[in-house]
Amino acid sequence: MAGPDLHQRVEVSDHDRTVATAEVTTSEGSGGTARVSLRAEPGYIAPGRRASLVDAVLDLPEVRESARLEAAFRLGDSESLHRLRQRCDDVSTRQAGWSALVDANLPSSPAGQPVPAVLDETGLNQSYVRGAAVRAGED
DSSP: OOOOOEEEEEEEEETTEEEEEEEEEEOSSSSOEEEEEEEEOSSOOOTTHHHHHHHHHHTSHHHHTOSEEEEEEETTOHHHHHHHHHHOEEEEEEEETTEEEEEEEOOOOSTTOOOOOOOOTTOOOGGGEEEEEEETTOO
């Protein structure tokens, strides 16, 4: 029997203002599917912040252990889609209302070795990425 799902929240901030968040759900153990909802706040967001959110999510140990990714985000968020296509394999997208849905295979890496993030072309400092985790039923 599989253990409880792990729910994590990752945030990207810009000058003490949260500009993008991700809700991540993974199953205990390796080889499962990571489910991600990406959300950017309204208003101006500096280039590279959405891509940094995708990197932070894909670099979570529980996501790296997964084989597949299902992601949802608002239509028009080309920065997140571009980063997902850079970092994942066999990416397929489809529209569902005002959302874009992505199904992809996650690249495998040798046990214990992280899959390196594509360098952020803006050279942004990763110190603005925060996260928290809660196992289902621990609220």
